[in-house]
Amino acid sequence: MHLTPRLLRRNSHVRLALPAPSAEQVLLAVQAALRAPDHAWLRPSRFLVLQAEQLEQLAEALVAATPDCTQQQADKFRSMMRRAPMVLVGIAHLTDHPKVPEVEQLHTVALALGYVQLVLDELGFASVWRTGDLAYNPQYRPALGLADNEKVVGFLYVGTAEGSKKPLPELHAQDFVRWQLPG
Numbered sequence: 001m002h003l004t005p006r007l008l009r010r011n012s013h014v015r016l017a018l019p020a021p022s023a024e025q026v027l028l029a030v031q032a033a034l035r036a037p038d039h040a041w042l043r044p045s046r047f048l049v050l051q052a053e054q055l056e057q058l059a060e061a062l063v064a065a066t067p068d069c070t071q072q073q074a075d076k077f078r079s080m081m082r083r084a085p086m087v088l089v090g091i092a093h094l095t096d097h098p099k100v101p102e103v104e105q106l107h108t109v110a111l112a113l114g115y116v117q118l119v120l121d122e123l124g125f126a127s128v129w130r131t132g133d134l135a136y137n138p139q140y141r142p143a144l145g146l147a148d149n150e151k152v153v154g155f156l157y158v159g160t161a162e163g164s165k166k167p168l169p170e171l172h173a174q175d176f177v178r179w180q181l182p183g
Ligand SMILES: Cc1cc2nc3c(=O)[nH]c(=O)nc-3n(C[C@H](O)[C@H](O)[C@H](O)COP(=O)(O)O)c2cc1C
Pocket: 010, 011, 012, 013, 128, 129, 130, 131, 132, 153, 154
């Protein structure tokens, strides 16, 4: 296993085409995601995986859920759902717990989504994590079938990278680390 070299060059990709991962490959990524640290083993991660007609259906549901949706907005929803052959929505299924605040459960699901990105990268696929209005505007919750105790953590757009990879940023670990307390 050579995880670190992969991590050092992972990046997101916005131009995504077929093929998408198979169901088996998605399940492998989710299996790994379920190893994300999880306070009190609340198992907050859920994944809604959409392709093809399901993405078209979501676009139409978003149009229907938008009050006074203009043609331009409708076209935007349709093109958003054609950005990639697969969209994997990472959802936090939240539990009231005396020791595990919501933020910790959201952390677990965020880590899980990151793990999904890493496994997909290892399998030769690319992805990009997006949020915005679709993730946070309550008017879109019914279209995604969210229960009252669920929140979207991110939309992973998934597929095979098209075009060249963008250059990696020049970042230096020492600029992000301090080894001493103040004073
Ligand atoms: C929680 C979260 C939300 C994000 N939302 C968006 C988004 O809505 N639109 C977008 O272009 N990038 C978004 N990003 C950033 C991209 O997923 C990506 O990380 C960024 O473009 C940097 O590329 P890199 O991952 O290759 O470094 C988000 C990232 C995170 C972690």
